[in-house]
Amino acid sequence: MKLDPRHLELLAAVVDHGGLTEGAAALGKSQPSVSRSLGQLEARIGAPLFQPGRRPLQATDLGLALAEQGRAVLKADRAASQIVALYRSGHAGLVRVGGTPVFMDGVIAGMIAEFQQACPDVRVDQSYGYADDLIEGLGNGTLDLAVVPLRPEKVPASLQFQPILPGLNVIACRVGHPLTRRKLVTPGDIAEFPWIAPPANSPLYADLRRALTDIGAEDFKISFSGGSLASVISVLTGSDSLTVLPYSVVFMMRPQKTVTALSLRIGHPDRNLGLLMAAGGPVPPATARLRSFVAARFEALARRIVAHQTNQLWR
């Protein structure tokens, strides 16, 4: 005999609330509905669930035993509802975030850590890639969110782009680097020092080349290339090398007092760092929540940068 789990729920509610009327009320149903459904259950199993002729309806042994199972059903149902609620509010789920390596390591990973303090049940799968990879990932559904520097006109129609910071690069070096003692750094000064280059296929590498040619530094020697942000920072702090990094990344590292930026304005790439998401379809709530969290953090970051710039020489 297969019986309807909803009937067991009804039974449990009625037994636990000490009456049909109150049980029905607790379930948000009308009293006749519950009465009839339980009558049907009773007819199905061919045995009385309630002692006949008692006005505050009282269960038989069989009724109590089945109500026990009904409680289990109710518990599971509530747990399921809770899971769904967490998911729908974005407090649970999976977000697959992709981004350019330097931003991910230097800025986003820290924000994700903060985010997971508030939403520990959101799993974040992080991956690295450049614009094309990320756009493809978002297109075929293997990625939920991308953090990528992009020219707004290069955004495909099927995606939406939310700019969060202007693409501002600086020349970075270790704290205590000889050039940091100069009030003003000239293009000629930097020619002496070796350079750390980002991976050759990265946009940052193109930025570096452009920045250096812009300021007239025709030839420069590359002492280290490739590697993730951690490697770059290690080499940077262990030598007098220079490199090009996004302003935000250097800014985020201020507290460590290991890396700083030279007082030398370089050309800005005409891109914005932004958040890229699929448009049109429904957005998974956890993705939406992480997106707005990151956006808010960047907004705060932008304000801190502005406040900082009013007291600093950096340009």
Added chain:
Amino acid sequence: MKLDPRHLELLAAVVDHGGLTEGAAALGKSQPSVSRSLGQLEARIGAPLFQPGRRPLQATDLGLALAEQGRAVLKADRAASQIVALYRSGHAGLVRVGGTPVFMDGVIAGMIAEFQQACPDVRVDQSYGYADDLIEGLGNGTLDLAVVPLRPEKVPASLQFQPILPGLNVIACRVGHPLTRRKLVTPGDIAEFPWIAPPANSPLYADLRRALTDIGAEDFKISFSGGSLASVISVLTGSDSLTVLPYSVVFMMRPQKTVTALSLRIGHPDRNLGLLMAAGGPVPPATARLRSFVAARFEALARRIVAHQTNQLWR
């Protein structure tokens, strides 16, 4: 959000059977039914339960989490079905048995003990009473089964009576009683000994009076009266008293070798020991099972009595 526990069951089955088709088969439903129901669940919660475009349907994290709860629902449902199955087969439930004290203590209680070896989940509530009480109890639903000596014509129309033994009484005494050495006991012999009388309102007491007057024992002295069978047996075995007991009760006590019957025929009451049950309505399965068990044991008892009588002097 309240979601249907049946949907969770479907989800669990599909996840656990590795596919929609097999899951549907395992539930005894058609594949389109399950497909549509799960689609509905998905629409309700507004989130994908399955990874899109995978042919052996594969659940998302959310789907797996909900399937977990579905398993709990399935488990409770199966447990409930099991409870009902036990009840319906008479292997679980409650039987309220009433009967005359001497029969209950001397014969029925032992049979109930045997019955509960086979059906440990059947609870038996035993009570004592005489014919009128028992009939009333059966009538108003406070009793399921009565074991009572009754004249068949006195059975109310709303009840059914199943005779199981002729109402046969004997004069009982302790093993080793002086009268047991006599080959033949005469009415005169028994006049010397004191009598133990059952409670004055019991049918057995009437039997005793009638038996004694039948055999011409006009005056007899009563040394002990009232008390349950245990008291009677204690007094009987501790003295040379005599009493009247149903044959079956004395017969059941043979193994203890404490009580026996005199070789003196006394009048038989025109009643049958039988099982009394409500007629018409549906019989609780546990009651039916206990009834048939007791009836079978009495049948066996009757055969043993017949076999014994061919080798004994008792009449």
Added chain:
DNA sequence: CGGACAACATAACCTGCTGTTATGAAACTG
């Protein structure tokens, strides 16, 4: 690469359950 197969989705229809309100019967209360 393309065809065969399997797995899932959709369509159309019907049955049955659940929900509602209104109302009646029965039991508990003082």
Added chain:
DNA sequence: CAGTTTCATAACAGCAGGTTATGTTGTCCG
């Protein structure tokens, strides 16, 4: 014993689930 509470019944509307038949789409394999 009357009032009140509690449950059962009636009548009806609507939806969800069951079915079979039939598309559509991954997957597998030569």
